[in-house]
Amino acid sequence: MKKVLIITYYWPPSGGGGVMRWLKMSKYLPGLGWKPVIFTPENPDASVVDESLTAEIHPETEILKTPIWEPYEVFRKLTGKKKGEKFKAGYISEASSGNWKSKLSVFIRGNFLIPDPRKFWIKPSVKFLTNYLKENPVDLIISTGPPHSMHLIALGLKEKFAIPWIADFRDPWTDIDFYNKLRLTKWGDKKHRKLELKVLQKADHVVTVSPNCAKDLSKIHGKKVEIIHNGFDPEDFEGISFSPDNSFSISHFGAFNRDRNPKVLWKVLGKLAEENRTFKEKLRIRLIGQTDDSVIQEIENNGLKENLVQTEHLPHKKGLEELAKSQVLLLPINDAPNARGILPGKMYEYMAMKRPILAIGPTDADFVNILNETKTGIAFDFNDAVGIRKTLENYFNLFIEGELQVESSAFEKFSRKNLAQKFIDLSGK
CATH class of the missing domain: 3.40.50.2000 (Glycogen Phosphorylase B;)
Incomplete structure (x- = not known):
């Protein structure tokens, strides 16, 4: 059986839409001759939790977890939220038009946490997976974003190993709906776009979920972008x-x-x-x-x-x-x-x-x-x-x-x- 390393932030017991694409895809991979190896955070700051989804993980799935540090408690203190309070979907759109503390948090998010607040997990993840892959070869790497830090982990591995890599964009990066609300400086915008281009250029295949997203991503780097829809189980x-x-x-x-x-x-x-x-x-x-x-x-x-x-x-x-x-x-x-x-x-x-x-x-x-x-x-x-x-x-x-x-x-x-x-x-x- 071949092996595929899937790098994803969203995985059970986290719930919500971000989990479904690769929880469901990985469920059917063993039947197609591929063993899924999931790499995901040990302690993500999930907006919703759904313990029931763990029952859907295929028994042949190998799961690798390492700790992650995310600055959300800092954001909570800055914006007056309670300790551990969940950030709802669409938080950036709300905060970008809120009080000065909320606007400041969005400014920091857009210009210093590039590509996203999970950036502090990139280097330790590359180090961990480098050691893992030396002992446990895989035939394919798939990174799925957002958060697009997952693509940067895969990029770090691509620079070390000659393993085919598919970058899966469930949502766009600089074309995502809230990008224009990140209160970006010219420097911040340039940094986002530079990293996005590098991922698109270095990945062996780029995948997204719709024709219009594919067309927009293709404009950035000039290569074909494959379309693989979301779906139902x-x-x-x-x-x-x-x-x-x-x-x-x-x-x-x-x-x-x-x-x-x-x-x-x-x-x-x-x-x-x-x-x-x-x-x-x-x-x-x-x-x-x-x-x-x-x-x-x-x-x-x-x-x-x-x-x-x-x-x-x-x-x-x-x-x-x-x-x-x-x-x-x-x-x-x-x-x-x-x-x-x-x-x-x-x-x-x-x-x-x-x-x-x-x-x-x-x-x-x-x-x-x-x-x-x-x-x-x-x-x-x-x-x-x-x-x-x-x-x-x-x-x-x-x-x-x-x-x-x-x-x-x-x-x-x-x-x-x-x-x-x-x-x-x-x-x-």
């Missing part, structure tokens, strides 16, 4: 009862930050609830996972407080079980410069639910093409109140008649097993 849906509840439930699963807050949707729902008593009585807005306060505030501002059902982070399988009770699945896209290339991991799990997806974002984006191809949902621009209202009225009427459903197709190609095979195919090129 069919085993996650075994035993789940797909029985929508008796309410007109519109649900969101996962981290919901302020850059994704679809204000137009809450306004439309507020108007419909005001005009239609039955709609008001039947409507449930179900938010499962970390949700920014701005989202809650906007919902309440539109008179929908009684319709809101908020649930904190759940174990992944339990979250999917709750999601399976929904009538409509909400997919808000970040209102950011790179929005056209964003393909949220939750979208693929939504597709496997076979419930109508209501997406809000740029209508010429990659996610729209996939929704159209699989016939799993409909997308509207950030400000298309008319289109959103018309669709919601139609969905509600179909719900009342017991006919709200989608005739989805062709989404099986996004199964994690098929996607893991693509990485293996790439390793032979």
Whole structure:
């Protein structure tokens, strides 16, 4: 069996979207003839914890862990947070417009912690893995970011070993949605871009998750960038009862930050609830996972407080079980410069639910093409109140008649097993 070293910050018991890509990919590698060797921090400062995910680690997986020091306690003291308080997804967007202490923390993050706060783990990790690889050869190295410090660890190994390296960009580096909020100096911006270019040039293959992201990364270094989507794990849906509840439930699963807050949707729902008593009585807005306060505030501002059902982070399988009770699945896209290339991991799990997806974002984006191809949902621009209202009225009427459903197709190609095979195919090129 061949061996692949996977360098990832996110790994169980950490939870959230960042864990899923390589937890799920690695699960199927042994069946394809590859033994996964995971290198991950012993004590990461995770935003969410999901102990249930440890049960999904394939028994043939070898896991290497070393301690990491991250400056988050310094940030907590600087910004007045409690010791150990979790940083929510989208923290940078919130802090960049906060008080002077929050702005200072973002300035430090952007200009001195390059590429990210995990930079202090790079040198000790290169040293540890150098010693490991001398005694335990591998056939392939994969680094996955963000955090992009993982790519710099792989870069350090590439300079010492003639081992093929795939740099997997789950999200962009300098094109990521919050990059323009890092309060960067010219020097800081130059440093980020220099390191990004070096990774792109030195990696044997560069992989990302969407056509637009691939195009943007290719512009930086001029070489082809491979596309391997995120996806869904069919085993996650075994035993789940797909029985929508008796309410007109519109649900969101996962981290919901302020850059994704679809204000137009809450306004439309507020108007419909005001005009239609039955709609008001039947409507449930179900938010499962970390949700920014701005989202809650906007919902309440539109008179929908009684319709809101908020649930904190759940174990992944339990979250999917709750999601399976929904009538409509909400997919808000970040209102950011790179929005056209964003393909949220939750979208693929939504597709496997076979419930109508209501997406809000740029209508010429990659996610729209996939929704159209699989016939799993409909997308509207950030400000298309008319289109959103018309669709919601139609969905509600179909719900009342017991006919709200989608005739989805062709989404099986996004199964994690098929996607893991693509990485293996790439390793032979």
